[in-house]
Amino acid sequence: xxxxxxxxxxxxxxxxxxxxxxxxxxxxxxxxxxxxxxxxxxxxxxxxxxxxxxxxxxxxxxxxxxxxxxxxxxxxxxxxxxxxxxxxxxxxxxxxxxxxxxxxxxxxxxxxxxxxxxxxxxxxxxxxxxxxxxxxxxxxxxxxxxxxxxxxxxxxxxxxxxxxxxxxxxxxxxxxxxxxxxxxxxxxxxxxxxxxxxxxxxxxxxxxxxxxxxxxxxxxxxxxxxxxxxxxxxxxxxxxxxxxxxxxxxxxxxxxxxxxxxxxxxxxxxxxxxxxxxxxxxxxxxxxxxxxxxxxxxxxxxxxxxxxxxxxxxxxxxxxxxxxxxxxxxxxxxxxxxxxxxxxxxxxxxxxxxxxxx
Ligand code: KG4
Ligand code: ZN
Numbered sequence: 001x002x003x004x005x006x007x008x009x010x011x012x013x014x015x016x017x018x019x020x021x022x023x024x025x026x027x028x029x030x031x032x033x034x035x036x037x038x039x040x041x042x043x044x045x046x047x048x049x050x051x052x053x054x055x056x057x058x059x060x061x062x063x064x065x066x067x068x069x070x071x072x073x074x075x076x077x078x079x080x081x082x083x084x085x086x087x088x089x090x091x092x093x094x095x096x097x098x099x100x101x102x103x104x105x106x107x108x109x110x111x112x113x114x115x116x117x118x119x120x121x122x123x124x125x126x127x128x129x130x131x132x133x134x135x136x137x138x139x140x141x142x143x144x145x146x147x148x149x150x151x152x153x154x155x156x157x158x159x160x161x162x163x164x165x166x167x168x169x170x171x172x173x174x175x176x177x178x179x180x181x182x183x184x185x186x187x188x189x190x191x192x193x194x195x196x197x198x199x200x201x202x203x204x205x206x207x208x209x210x211x212x213x214x215x216x217x218x219x220x221x222x223x224x225x226x227x228x229x230x231x232x233x234x235x236x237x238x239x240x241x242x243x244x245x246x247x248x249x250x251x252x253x254x255x256x257x258x259x260x261x262x263x264x265x266x267x268x269x270x271x272x273x274x275x276x277x278x279x280x281x282x283x284x285x286x287x288x289x290x291x292x293x294x295x296x297x298x299x300x301x302x303x304x305x306x307x308x309x310x311x312x313x314x315x316x317x318x319x320x321x322x323x324x325x326x327x328x329x330x331x332x333x334x335x336x337x338x339x340x341x342x343x344x345x346x347x348x349x350x351x352x353x354x355x356x357x358x
């Protein structure tokens with residue numbers, strides 16, 4: 001079986017073709033650089049860029065894969081959650097192909113794309129414990145199967161990636177902030193600044209990053225004369241030390257809450273043996289190392305998608321589409337793209353195997 005996947009929910013226009021032998025036949029990702037000037041993704045600019053590039057990306061993906069459109073078995077697209085202008089463009093492209101080729105359409109939850117990506121590249125079996133950390137989401141989940149998620153914890157304010165981006169913005173490091181923070185943290189002293197560890201006294205697995213962000217703001221403010229952080233006088237060493245201290249605090253917080261989640265996972269799924277991390281923040285090598293240590297200590301096996309499949313890409317959507325296609329989980333062509341779409345919500349009505357319905 002061969003599935004095409006399309007991703008357009010944020011600032012990447014991407015597509016990929018995978019087969020059921022877990023081979024990536026072709027893939028193409030275009031990261032929109034237009035947003036750098038604004039320090040964050042501007043939805044209308046993103047939508048226009050998706051519109052400009054989607055056809056070329058699809059053509060290039062088929063070319064790289066050496067597959068003719070008629071030879072694919074299903075067309076999947078990220079149908080939410082995300083910036084709706086972009087989501088609609090990817091979904092429309094997928095539905096048009098589905099109709100023209102008479103192949104089934106699959107509406108993939110973007111978060112399910114992140115959640116299942118590790119199963120394409122590593123031997124991870126259900127059920128597994130997942131830390132999903134991206135720019136818009138931060139959750140700890142048990143993944144029991146395709147479309148079967150139990151959410152153990154979620155952020156009560158900012159997502160982890162959002163916190164990296166906001167701290168980077170305060171330090172004027174550009175967007176996206178995560179990669180720059182990681183780079184500077186590498187040469188910084190993680191013990192120089194004392195930052196809070198959030199929610200230490202709560203028994204649940206929820207997360208919080210806004211206190212950390214405020215604590216960083218206060219440190220930066222202490223380097224100003226008039227309290228205006230745009231005029232903070234920070235040396236490169238100060239900036240690197242702030243990045244390292246923030247990265248450590250954010251990672252410690254994730255590990256602390258994951259320990260609670262592992263306890264819960266063991267009770268609910270004694271047969272489970274994998275800890276997986278995914279989403280853009282999972283590209284962070286420091287976090288990956290700490291998670292590996294945690295998994296080793298807890299007797300779990302640790303997996304993460306290769307770094308290029310952590311940030312948004314078409315491969316993860318094609319693969320989630322494949323997992324759905326193998327179970328005959330197709331969608332009607334009247335499926336409405338969803339700006340919000342909780343992962344642990346009951347699956348939307350499926351059309352059944354082979355169902356291409358206009
Ligand atoms: O999954 P993703 O590409 O898009 C969303 O679905 O949100 O994640 C993007 C997020 C951004 O917030 C970015 O700063 C963060 O992932 N990120 C990182 C790193 N690379 C990307 N955060 C920390 N360290 C990194 N190396
Ligand atoms: Zn994402």
